[in-house]
Amino acid sequence: MKIALFATCIVDAMYPRTAQATVAILERLGHEVVFPAGQACCGQMHVNSGYFKEARTVVANHVEAFDTDDYDVAVAPSGSCVASVKHQHELVARRCGDTALEARAAVVGAKTYELSQLLTDVLGVTNAAEQLGSHFPHKVTYHPSCHGMRLLRLEDRQLNLLASVGGIEMVELPEADQCCGFGGTFSMKNADVSSAMMEDKAANICGTGAELCSGGDASCLMHIGGGLSRQGSEVGTLHFAEILASTLENPVTVTGEVKLAGSKR
Amino acid sequence: MSAREDIMNRIKSALRDAPATPVVPREYRRTSDMTAAQRLEQLVDRLVDYKANVFLTPAGEAPARLAELLAGSASIVVPHGLPESWISGLENDGGTPAVHVDSPEHRLTTAELDAVDAVVTAAAVAVSETGTIMLDGGDDQGRRIISLVPDRHICFLNVDQIVEVLPEAIARLEASRPQTWISGPSATSDIELERVEGVHGPRTLDVVILT
Amino acid sequence: MSSNTFLGMPSLPVFGHGNLNATEAFPKAAHRELGNEQLRANLGHATHTIRDKRLKVVAELPDWEDMRNAGAAIKDATMANLPALLEQFEENFTARGGIIHWARDAQEANEIVTALIRETGETEVVKVKSMATQEIGLNEYLEEQGIAAYETDLAELIVQLDHDKPSHILVPAIHKNRSQVRDIFLREMPVVDPLLTDEPAKLAEAARRHLRKKFLSAKVAVSGANFGLADTGTLTVVESEGNGRMCLTLPETLITVMGIEKLLPTWEDLEVFMQLLPRSSTGERMNPYTSLWTGVTPGDGPQNVHLVMLDNGRTAALADEMGRTALNCIRCSACMNVCPVYERTGGHAYGSTYPGPIGAILSPLLTGIKSEENNSLPYASSLCGACFDACPVKINIPEILVHLRGEDVDSKRAKVKVPTQMDLMMKGAEWAFSGGAKLNLLERGLPLGKLAAGRDKVIKKLPGIAGGWTQSRDIPAPPSQSFRQWWAKEHKPGAAVVPGNTAEDAGNGSEGEQP
Ligand code: SF4
Numbered sequence: 001m002k003i004a005l006f007a008t009c010i011v012d013a014m015y016p017r018t019a020q021a022t023v024a025i026l027e028r029l030g031h032e033v034v035f036p037a038g039q040a041c042c043g044q045m046h047v048n049s050g051y052f053k054e055a056r057t058v059v060a061n062h063v064e065a066f067d068t069d070d071y072d073v074a075v076a077p078s079g080s081c082v083a084s085v086k087h088q089h090e091l092v093a094r095r096c097g098d099t100a101l102e103a104r105a106a107v108v109g110a111k112t113y114e115l116s117q118l119l120t121d122v123l124g125v126t127n128a129a130e131q132l133g134s135h136f137p138h139k140v141t142y143h144p145s146c147h148g149m150r151l152l153r154l155e156d157r158q159l160n161l162l163a164s165v166g167g168i169e170m171v172e173l174p175e176a177d178q179c180c181g182f183g184g185t186f187s188m189k190n191a192d193v194s195s196a197m198m199e200d201k202a203a204n205i206c207g208t209g210a211e212l213c214s215g216g217d218a219s220c221l222m223h224i225g226g227g228l229s230r231q232g233s234e235v236g237t238l239h240f241a242e243i244l245a246s247t248l249e250n251p252v253t254v255t256g257e258v259k260l261a262g263s264k265r
Numbered sequence: 266m267s268a269r270e271d272i273m274n275r276i277k278s279a280l281r282d283a284p285a286t287p288v289v290p291r292e293y294r295r296t297s298d299m300t301a302a303q304r305l306e307q308l309v310d311r312l313v314d315y316k317a318n319v320f321l322t323p324a325g326e327a328p329a330r331l332a333e334l335l336a337g338s339a340s341i342v343v344p345h346g347l348p349e350s351w352i353s354g355l356e357n358d359g360g361t362p363a364v365h366v367d368s369p370e371h372r373l374t375t376a377e378l379d380a381v382d383a384v385v386t387a388a389a390v391a392v393s394e395t396g397t398i399m400l401d402g403g404d405d406q407g408r409r410i411i412s413l414v415p416d417r418h419i420c421f422l423n424v425d426q427i428v429e430v431l432p433e434a435i436a437r438l439e440a441s442r443p444q445t446w447i448s449g450p451s452a453t454s455d456i457e458l459e460r461v462e463g464v465h466g467p468r469t470l471d472v473v474i475l476t
Numbered sequence: 477m478s479s480n481t482f483l484g485m486p487s488l489p490v491f492g493h494g495n496l497n498a499t500e501a502f503p504k505a506a507h508r509e510l511g512n513e514q515l516r517a518n519l520g521h522a523t524h525t526i527r528d529k530r531l532k533v534v535a536e537l538p539d540w541e542d543m544r545n546a547g548a549a550i551k552d553a554t555m556a557n558l559p560a561l562l563e564q565f566e567e568n569f570t571a572r573g574g575i576i577h578w579a580r581d582a583q584e585a586n587e588i589v590t591a592l593i594r595e596t597g598e599t600e601v602v603k604v605k606s607m608a609t610q611e612i613g614l615n616e617y618l619e620e621q622g623i624a625a626y627e628t629d630l631a632e633l634i635v636q637l638d639h640d641k642p643s644h645i646l647v648p649a650i651h652k653n654r655s656q657v658r659d660i661f662l663r664e665m666p667v668v669d670p671l672l673t674d675e676p677a678k679l680a681e682a683a684r685r686h687l688r689k690k691f692l693s694a695k696v697a698v699s700g701a702n703f704g705l706a707d708t709g710t711l712t713v714v715e716s717e718g719n720g721r722m723c724l725t726l727p728e729t730l731i732t733v734m735g736i737e738k739l740l741p742t743w744e745d746l747e748v749f750m751q752l753l754p755r756s757s758t759g760e761r762m763n764p765y766t767s768l769w770t771g772v773t774p775g776d777g778p779q780n781v782h783l784v785m786l787d788n789g790r791t792a793a794l795a796d797e798m799g800r801t802a803l804n805c806i807r808c809s810a811c812m813n814v815c816p817v818y819e820r821t822g823g824h825a826y827g828s829t830y831p832g833p834i835g836a837i838l839s840p841l842l843t844g845i846k847s848e849e850n851n852s853l854p855y856a857s858s859l860c861g862a863c864f865d866a867c868p869v870k871i872n873i874p875e876i877l878v879h880l881r882g883e884d885v886d887s888k889r890a891k892v893k894v895p896t897q898m899d900l901m902m903k904g905a906e907w908a909f910s911g912g913a914k915l916n917l918l919e920r921g922l923p924l925g926k927l928a929a930g931r932d933k934v935i936k937k938l939p940g941i942a943g944g945w946t947q948s949r950d951i952p953a954p955p956s957q958s959f960r961q962w963w964a965k966e967h968k969p970g971a972a973v974v975p976g977n978t979a980e981d982a983g984n985g986s987e988g989e990q991p
Pocket of ligand 1: 809834866
């Protein structure tokens with residue numbers, strides 16, 4: 001299968017390893033990965049901040065980059081960016097009265113999958129240790145990000161993939177379904193409330209005794225990780241793609257300065 | 266322009282995009298799969314959960330049950346249409362408690378109602394799934410006020426009046442009658458969202474189910 | 477005109493007034509409320525209790541989702557046919573002796589209610605909890621007119637005795653814990669047992685004693701209504717304590733104030749809503765008491781029955797095609813009970829009578845986005861979506877929040893000349909995200925960020941609005957090259973490993989590419 005990677009802006013710029021891990025997993029399964037060069041961002045920051053006019057430019061760019069027959073399916077390692085592609089793009093086009101864009105956005109949206117969705121529903125991965133050689137001998141907890149959970153209904157897909165990694169010890173996160181408080185520009189506009197939410201999430205994570213908190217959205221992980229780092233916690237955050245990509249021979253090391261997903265180890 | 270006309274015009278103006286009227290999907294349960302025995306069991310379970318007192322009584326023993334429940338009570342009120350036989354046990358027992366009959370010809374005052382110990386009524390229908398008893402102001406249930414002011418409500422229910430789900434009860438009730446749906450004694454969850462029984466409505470609810 | 481087709485000139489939306497406004501921007505109010513530890517503890521406890529209860533009773537029903545679907549469709553159908561349904565309701569209600577009044581706004585509604593009370597010659601009324609009368613500020617208005625209104629719902633009573641404001645639509649005193657309630661009772665009730673404990677049952681009993689005489693002697697009651705059934709002209713009040721029954725049954729005169737959106741087309745529709753509402757609101761299978769009345773019943777209950785139909789901005793909300801489903805709200809409060817923002821700030825931070833997620837959309841829809849500080853309300857959400865999942869009538873609150881943010885941005889575009897920091901950030905990002913090449917250009921600057929992060933490899937302070945982030949969160953040092961750059965220069969198709977997992981520099985993959 002020919003799979004187009006939508007890296008998402010935050011992963012592209014801040015967490016390239018998450019995208020590299022995504023490529024590695026898909027290649028390991030024998031698929032060809034392409035990277036449409038025109039891609040930039042899904043535009044949800046604009047939409048969610050009410051800047052529809054600006055969002056339209058960004059959406060149009062995404063649609064332009066991905067509306068081709070050059071690939072079979074598109075994948076992104078982010079629940080919220082995929083939710084934006086699937087649910088917001090048409091809305092933006094409609095609100096801006098651009099029916100042509102609306103139709104094309106629907107086509108792109110239908111072909112786009114979140115990583116765990118693609119792995120589970122399309123590529124049939126049920127056991128990461130066996131099928132991907134995933135190995136990660138650490139104690140890990142997991143935060144399901146809101147948009148993956150509520151807009152894409154990913155249910156336990158990410159969690160089940162993680163649980164099937166060799167050597168991993170999963171510990172349950174109390175109040176896992178509670179938002180971490182990121183919310184895009186919410187974290188700036190309503191920084192106090194956002195921080196209060198983050199602090200409760202961080203406390204729950206630390207209470208599990210896990211070495212790491214994993215999840216499927218780099219932005220939420222940056223938010224949680226940034227909070228943990230500020231609190232001086234030793235607990236880091238790591239995208240589930242990186243854990244799936246980790247093998248006995250080529251492990252992700254988590255000793256030392258692992259504070260934030262993608263930061264230097 | 267009158268306020269009515271003004272508002273109507275505003276509404277019509279607001280709807281000038283002519284939004285579609287969706288067909289209502291009524292795929293929820295509208296009839297029961299339960300047996301009568303199951304419904305009875307479910308109703309009892311719910312009522313007990315609400316802290317109502319429940320008594321299963323063979324129909325013939327209604328008077329005796331009532332007499333037993335009212336032992337020690339000084340006075341009660343009943344609607345004029347309550348089956349005579351139910352209170353017959355009381356009168357045979359030397360006339361205590363005093364039985365006040367509320368009827369269209371003789372309505373008890375609020376003060377009189379406040380002075381009685383209990384009210385005895387029948388009911389229109391009951392929903393087992395939610396533990397709800399519906400009164401619709403029938404002659405055996407009386408005016409709404411009589412089942413409200415006394416601090417204790419003894420409600421008689423026939424087992425064949427129990428349905429499982431709310432839609433079945435809605436089908437049996439007539440909208441225009443004044444109704445009171447009762448699910449347990451009065452209660453509040455206003456303090457720390459903890460349910461406590463007993464506020465302004467009757468603090469004791471006894472349900473006698475005639476089997 | 478009885479058809480739905482509008483033949484006249486389209487009118488501009490007429491917005492509502494009353495207790496619908498935030499008086500300060502949400503972030504500022506939230507900042508203050510967040511500092512109140514007691515409040516946070518009370519709210520945390522209460523919202524978690526009610527969440528668990530709701531989940532339990534909802535899980536009990538195999539057809540909950542079917543019911544939600546029916547509920548949403550019934551309300552959509554109601555709004556689409558509102559004029560005809562209002563006329564039908566009016567006809568049925570008046571045919572049975574009820575009298576209907578129409579109020580364009582809060583002021584008009586207050587005047588109508590006052591005049592009706594004056595006609596009775598009374599100067600006291602008992603009230604059963606009603607959002608509509610709170611929205612229009614009826615109690616304050618009546619007080620100015622020399623009429624005392626006694627709230628009878630326990631939580632409303634607590635709030636009224638404490639001279640406080642409600643902070644929740646279902647449990648207005650949710651911000652008070654039991655010992656605070658006891659203190660208020662001891663302080664404010666004229667006759668109260670000085671040994672009153674803070675046991676909820678004892679507090680409920682104190683409320684019973686306090687109000688009993690009032691109920692038994694009241695001549696006039698004011699209520700709201702949960703539903704009005706068009707095909708029968710029936711009104712419904714859903715309650716727990718029996719104070720509603722007292723108000724609806726004992727007085728001679730009953731005045732109900734109801735928003736025009738509260739209709740349901742048919743009696744049968746009640747079977748859906750009386751399952752959705754109790755389970756969503758108090759987390760009970762059914763609330764203790766529900767009263768239904770259709771006009772006047774001779775010899776039973778109030779013989780002088782009035783209904784005030786209130787617009788107060790509802791038609792303006794209805795005119796907003798993207799926002800109108802907010803009118804489908806049945807005021808169950810499930811959305812606020814699950815909201816992580818509400819849980820931490822409480823209801824007062826929203827200013828309006830309607831707090832929480834529904835308030836954040838309904839208040840600005842009723843008043844217009846430009847009204848006072850209400851334009852800050854649509855931003856009071858992380859868009860986590862918990863409210864949408866909980867809503868029994870499936871109002872897509874996150875989507876409406878985003879829509880209203882758009883309205884706010886556009887309304888400011890029209891007038892603001894100097895762009896805000898947010899405007900500039902969005903403009904900049906629009907440019908960067910409008911093409912891969914542009915983003916690539918920007919990403920070449922990443923090593924600079926790495927430099928800025930310094931030796932501890934995190935950024936601890938950013939200027940301007942981004943400073944909101946760094947007040948409690950670090951930002952990681954960016955990598956030395958973007959994924960895009962790595963892909964172009966170093967990706968070897970089929971290598972299937974993550975470069976540099978074991979290497980010193982994550983951004984540089986060369987060491988990691990062993991097979
Ligand atoms: S918006 Fe939905 S969940 Fe919130 S109060 Fe209204 S009906 Fe309930």
